[in-house]
Amino acid sequence: MKFEVFLKDIKEDKLKPVYLFYGEEDYLMDYSIEALKQKYINKGLESLNYILLDGDIIEMKDIYDACETLPFMSEKKIVIIKNLGIFGSKTKGQAAEYFNNKKDELKNYILTLEDYICLVFLEKNINIDKRKALIKSIKKSGEIIEFTKLKGRDLNNWINKAFKKHKKTISYQNINYFIQHSSYFDRDMKKSLYDLENEIIKLVNFTGDRKEITAKDIDVVMAKSLDTNIFNLLNSIGQKNINNALIVFNEMCISNEPIPLILHMIIRQLRLIFIFKLLKDKGYDRKSTMGKLKVGIYEYEKISNQSRNFSNIQLEKALKMCLECDENIKTGIIDGKLALEMLIVKMCSL
Structure with a gap:
């Protein structure tokens, strides 16, 4: 029921x-x-x-x-x-x-x-x-x-109504942007609608008398989770945008995210994208692919979108680069932050 x-x-x-x-x-x-x-x-x-x-x-x-x-x-x-x-x-x-x-x-x-x-x-x-x-x-x-957590249209409608209650408007596109920044669907994050409600109240207070909630407001008010930053980082890498990729990486460093954890998350996301593409080539449907990847619908959609930015050959090369980078950091050949910056530049050049 x-x-x-x-x-x-x-x-x-x-x-x-x-x-x-x-x-x-x-x-x-x-x-x-x-x-x-x-x-x-x-x-x-x-x-x-x-x-x-x-x-x-x-x-x-x-x-x-x-x-x-x-x-x-x-x-x-x-x-x-x-x-x-x-x-x-x-x-x-x-x-x-x-x-x-x-x-x-x-x-x-x-x-x-x-x-x-x-x-x-x-x-x-x-x-x-x-x-x-x-x-x-x-x-x-x-x-x-x-x-269970609200999803899809139910979640969008709940967020829209929550802003309307405070006499604010937000576009469908920015509702999705808000969800992406909220960590509501992030792995191992026990976020509930109470957390989303708190973020909505912060945005309402920040915008004051202004009626519309914009993407810029969301960027200023809401702290990005590690999962969100990794997603944005790989988006920038896939689009060959070196400057933006390095900006996202440095934001994570400023937030004191450990270098080994950032590298681990990059490798995890690349592997998920690679496996997704292999399963798609074999004709697996969405439900079967989600089961194989062990992800929910929201993360599945992100992986699906990012898969368009990489070929299988690029993903293989990127994963090899990541493993080399990991070995160089662990053996002390190069400073961790510098090693990741160099990795990002190389991956943008694939």
Whole structure:
């Protein structure tokens, strides 16, 4: 079940007695809980009809006490249990050990929940094990909702609306430029819509009374991630733009990015582009190629775009140059920064 369907169920009063929320997008989870509260909870009676339990310190008695008392002057009573820690392949926390021994009791109790209750298990930044009997019980009585990162048109629309809320406009092209600079899809970066919202607020404050958000504003306000800089560096190399490539490289040095890490990232990106081209030549489709490369759709699109700037022969030569550069740095033949500058110039001349 998608969170948009859950929001629709709230609007149409089709709420189930139990839900399991899990995933990486904290913002959308919190937004859904807030929508639930706004629909069913009177602020003056919130302490009676909205119960938030910490999964690290509760026992079955606490769940019974929260769910067995009827709502007061309200159609629904909402009970949120955060981070119980028993839904993944591995359990987490001291309370998780207790509930592992009580899982049958909890599983059976979930099947008896009345319509007046809405019990939500909230598990942030985990992957659940859908084979577990407890999760099957939740699915039988309610719904399981995965909160993934917004993508494509959904993400573009969210960003556009966020700027509109502050009476700002931004073009479709600059929305994509904003996403590229945000690190939202970067590997190993736990960025959420909260982080994007903070960047939007910074841009709103920076532009003051001016209505339109430009690419120049984004360049000034938003710090570029290492992944973004590597992408820009290889773009410049592919376009044979030595000056711009060296500017991007020096920006990374000013940001104190380690030389070995920069070289490692250059090699990684070149390898991804090379493998992409080989797979394309063999007739692999997008889904299969993404699986082979182990990348998401956003990174796939960047790799696909950059592949047009390099031939297979150029990529082979560039990778050999990188390996030579790595050996020269490690053996102390040449200073690391100078070695990379020379590498960039050579690669631009391929």
